[in-house]
Amino acid sequence: MFLHQVAHYLPEQVVDNEHFTKLNGLSDEWIVQRTGIQLRRKAASAENSHSMGVEAVKSLLDKIQIDISEIDLIVGATYTAYDTIVTLGHAVQHFIEVADIPVVTISSACSSLLNAVEVVEGYFAMNKASKALVITSEHNTGYYNETDTVSGHLWGDGAAALLFTKERVSDGDMEMRSLVTGGAATSGKATEAVVLRPNERGVIMPFGRDVFINACTYMPKASLTVLEKCGLTVEDVSYVLPHQANLRISMNVMNTLGLPEEKLISNIQYLGNTGCAGCAIGLSEHWSRFQPGDHIVITVFGGGYSYGAMLLRK
Amino acid sequence: MFLHQVAHYLPEQVVDNEHFTKLNGLSDEWIVQRTGIQLRRKAASAENSHSMGVEAVKSLLDKIQIDISEIDLIVGATYTAYDTIVTLGHAVQHFIEVADIPVVTISSACSSLLNAVEVVEGYFAMNKASKALVITSEHNTGYYNETDTVSGHLWGDGAAALLFTKERVSDGDMEMRSLVTGGAATSGKATEAVVLRPNERGVIMPFGRDVFINACTYMPKASLTVLEKCGLTVEDVSYVLPHQANLRISMNVMNTLGLPEEKLISNIQYLGNTGCAGCAIGLSEHWSRFQPGDHIVITVFGGGYSYGAMLLRK
Known part of the structure; x- marks a missing residue:
């Protein structure tokens, strides 16, 4: 697709x-x-x-x-x-x-x-x-x-x-080469670290440290999984777009993957945590920057917990 | 499946x-x-x-x-x-x-x-x-x-x-023969007839009449679609389990399909409208009643609007 x-x-x-x-x-x-x-x-x-x-x-x-x-x-x-x-x-x-x-x-x-x-x-x-x-x-x-x-x-x-x-429409389309998602509700403080209970207090994050640790574990792991499925390594990656929750988490993910800061796409500095929209906004903001052959890894982590990674090729 | x-x-x-x-x-x-x-x-x-x-x-x-x-x-x-x-x-x-x-x-x-x-x-x-x-x-x-x-x-x-x-596990399993779903947000008062806005007043249904009309239109239509896809007619139907919103809607659906009241499965009388759980609770309540060869149509309609039908065979 x-x-x-x-x-x-x-x-x-x-x-x-x-x-x-x-x-x-x-x-x-x-x-x-x-x-x-x-x-x-x-x-x-x-x-x-x-x-x-x-x-x-x-x-x-x-x-x-x-x-x-x-x-x-x-x-x-x-x-x-x-x-x-x-x-x-x-x-x-x-x-x-x-x-x-x-x-x-x-x-x-x-x-x-x-x-x-x-x-x-x-x-x-x-x-x-x-x-x-x-x-x-x-x-x-x-x-x-x-x-x-x-x-x-x-x-x-x-x-x-x-x-x-499902089929290519134009030369500028990106191919979705691989995608994995997973729930991780069995890990750490998954069911209480970030919650939004509409009948109670709205969105709160009482256990930020636990979110940090698990985000920094699951996002690199999921990124490597989608690369492996395509027979690629981190050396083939042009850009990484991690969930925009915290710049320190994003830097940690890049560090774990052994990738330089220049390959990180980030908008948290000026948009904050925009939830599940953050990575999609980032893709939109940088769309014209991607060149034919570029591989972009989008990797996400969220409350619950839940995680995933997707490999796109321009 | x-x-x-x-x-x-x-x-x-x-x-x-x-x-x-x-x-x-x-x-x-x-x-x-x-x-x-x-x-x-x-x-x-x-x-x-x-x-x-x-x-x-x-x-x-x-x-x-x-x-x-x-x-x-x-x-x-x-x-x-x-x-x-x-x-x-x-x-x-x-x-x-x-x-x-x-x-x-x-x-x-x-x-x-x-x-x-x-x-x-x-x-x-x-x-x-x-x-x-x-x-x-x-x-x-x-x-x-x-x-x-x-x-x-x-x-x-x-x-x-x-x-x-995906595969049959036991003789008692029901085969899912056909399934259609659809949004109908372009119909009637779809975007205001039933709403649940957590930051406002919770669940309300200001346009019940519009819900009634659309529910009575979409559920029979969707039911016929899943039957047709399997080369069946209403005469092959053993039971119908419509969304449990209102007994009058359920009776209207049976009437439109030309099916007798005995083939209707209903729990709204003693459970009220239990939302998307209603039909599934009904399936559970009547599970032992279904005989090999029985065809059961589950058909649903909801706010938004949205609808669907599924054909199961015991």
Whole structure:
């Protein structure tokens, strides 16, 4: 299967570290040192994970070389749902006005991008679809407590839309060469380290250290797995796009893989942790940079725990 | 693929119509006439959609003829998530202690049972899994407003767990012969008729009439589609298990299909609308009733809108 195009949407409001200094007494230096985050985006009061997802799709429409009416599958991905019954996928179906196609919305926390792509891979394998929209969207500020000094300063909002096709549509498409996902709910403090209980306190991360350790273990391991499946090694990798949770985690992943900082793609510095949208936004931001033959590894880790890796070739 | 077994869990507390008479002035006769509902179950304060899903899996373990360690895929389904990061699927993975298998949780509202089965079908088609747990669980009373006279009296809680396998495991397995799902977010008042916005008012159903009309259209249509795909007609159908939303909708579906009431399987009378768990609970309740050669149609419709049908043969 192929990734034909990707586009993203970011809300306008920019929140700097000074905001959290005033609010919680956390200094810019303290935040940057621990997370790499300098800025993040915050959705306006009329925005939500569905509206941002639709905006990303609007942006995608300007870029694609097929007619939107040919879309035959929609998979939404979010853990910050605006509506869990009229889901993100349904909001997008309503917008693109394509009736009677499978529509589903998933969550495996921050790893959902790759879980969504794997669901698409399944529909393609069954011949039940051949042109699929994947929409990742997170409205973290809709569920966070910004006065939480442990994790309130981490979160940002944003969305991205990706168009996957079973057959190649254009020379610029990326081939999806390999994909693995896994739940790791049996590891460490998986079931309590990052939680979002809508009826309780929203998104919190009481055990950041445990997340750090497991993220730094699972992402390199999953990356090596997808490379091995294609008979490749880390030397063949052009870029790595890890889940945008913490710059120190990303650097640790690069270090474990033995890859230089220049091969890291990162947006956490100016977007914060945008959940399952982070890597997809990064792909969109750097799309024109990828050259024929480039291999890009996307690797994710999320609460629950869950992890995955995907190998793309331009 | 085959359905090897199914089990369910219902919370202990029973809520009768008199409760809503006292609370909202709705008479037993009024409720029964419009919905068919006489009783429903309500989760205890320590219960939630995850704990009920785990209880259903516990019950399943007593019935299955394979070792739980062989499970290689978990798909959770709920629109009433206890936690959207540590999802229902992760809660079940944590319980069964099987590491490094794909885990994903989905929502397409009340139709999610069939969307989850279709995700499993995809993993089987890719050869990425061969023994999958599907868990449907709804904690409607965690998100409802019982003083809402429009829909407060409709909702019940419950969960079911199903084990699907790529190959037949035992003579008692049901063959999954055909499955279709579809989003219908372009129809009627799809994006506002039934909603659950965790940051707003929880689950409400402001346009019940539009739900009724579309449910009565899509469920018979989807049922006929799965029959046609197998070269069968309604005369070959032993039982129909429609989404348990309203007894009048179920009767209307049977009427449109030209099938007698005896072939309808229904639990809404004593469980209320248990969301995407309703049909799976019904399958579990009636499992011993199905005879070799029986064809059972499960057809669903949910907010969003979304629909589907699946044909099982004992």
